[in-house]
Amino acid sequence: MTETAVYAAGGVIWRLVESKIKVLLIHRTAYRDITLPKGKVDPGETLAETAVREIFEETGIRVSLGVPVGVSRYHMPNKRQKIVHYWSAHATDAAIRSSAFVPNREIAAIEWVSPKKALKRLSYPVDVEILENFLRFVEDGVLETFPLIVLRHAKALTREEWKGKDAARPLSPRGRKQAGAAVGQLLAFGPHTIVSSPAVRCVKTVVPLSAATGRRIERTTLISQDAWEEGGSDARRIVGERVRARRPAVLCSHGPVLPDILSEIALATGTLRGSYLGSASALDTGAFSVVHLSATNPGSGIVAIETHEPKV
Template sequence: MTPESPVTPGTPVLAAGALVWRDTDGGRELLLVERTQHRDLSLPKGKLDPGETLPECAAREIEEETGLRVSLGAPLGTSEYRLPDDRDKVVYYWQAFVDSDEVARAPFEANGEIHALHWMPFAEAKAACTYTHDVTIIERFEERLSRGHEHTFPIVALRHGKAASAFSWEGSDADRPLTERGERQSASIAGGIAAFGPTRLFTSDAVRCVQTVAPLAALTGLAVKPRSDISQESTVDPREALGRRIGKAVRKRRGTVLCSHAPIIPEIVTAVVHTTDALESERTHRASMLHTAEFTVLHVSAGERPDLVALETHGPPAD
């Protein structure tokens, strides 16, 4: 899901947004925006900026268009359509809940891009949407509602950025630092991970892993918690440690990032799959085969049953 840049003829225009919803005394409502120029009603979204990940774009666009700061929930897929200039456009969507305090914090004022915000019950919103592809996204979320999966929390498996070569590094493997490319990668993915609103940040105690999460920690204010038992050099079975750590995160419904090494990433994904009683599949296998600085987000239901609702993989923009 990492976009290519710059856009060239024949390359789809990429954008991201969210189905933003809230609970009120009168029932559940979702948000449509009325654009100033077009005066259409649609889900909030915007184009991807150079060097930006898709989740980061979605969170940024929601705040710019509506003033609301959201944490992304599970993905809702894409809308794809043809633009007037004959280019294809692909828009990635997530579900995003906001509470009454956040709505009150960010009173909206009309601007050159958005004329008004409209909170509507779902049936009314579907009837009011200008575009049928927005209705499709709303219906996907309604399916989630029917299964009790409207609230989710993330478990993020993150592979460290590009590190100094093991063949030329003269110190211990655990002391190998990130290269300049690895540092750029780590900085470029921080906003994408932060968009999901994690609340815990664990990492292998290897230098390259600690350095990888440093930009994320600086952005979110989360404390970095290095742990030797999730390192590839651990003297204990990392599967047992991961099982305990992920089991606790799921029980407490805590969004958690775990940064480690290529051999450990599949164990993180497997631990989430087993903890949520999901089934291992080709998709979960692919989600665990990460390149440097890629991350897989496993979305777990915060409802009565901690089901694995969805998963997605992102990486650093091309550099």
């Protein structure tokens, strides 16, 4: 991020009504315009966290993020550039029923309309472009997706600092901060399952996420560094289970194992492998890549990959 630009995030919120897509527009009170839900990044927030928070604050609907659908850039009246990142987000029936939205000083109304009507009614060309990006996914047969989140463990004590077994090497003070700070980022993508190498540095990385979600950590040596070094790892089996499940999942592992995990996701979904896999697996400690797959047809290939750096 640059110091001069103003960053914001939001989403194209969608639902199915009698098998037809509807997208959510907001009518802003002060500006008397029609736009997509979005808002500025708060101090200490990541873009993904901002998108989920702003969508909830403006619509009352809690969502998990789907595929990224673009970035809009424009200059505000004060000449500063505003950069807005958008994701697709499915509004479930339960989330819509739970919405406590009422018209307020910021948002006068929210409205579900067809994409065709939305394209005509949006007040700004940059919003139209974002919606058109979303509709390209729809035209390609990709609407409902699920993420596999490949997470490298947070910063651990170095081998020189630790005299015990490598698998028992704990997180450093910075690593513990990274693990706690990652929770909001990871929650933005709605993980249902947490799978981890049994190494202490991996398990401790996802303990805060487990506490926040109430979901247990599934430990497996099949993605551990010890097994990888001994030739006994099996990322294919773990990835296959997660792709078949078609549910959002976090896979926490080690730097040397991550390329195997990304490669197996590509193989399991019939995706052509390329340099992008190397970029997605070359993660710093505490960073993660989100691999978006079609929930209706995972074999159609990877839909999108995005990488998120640690906050600490």
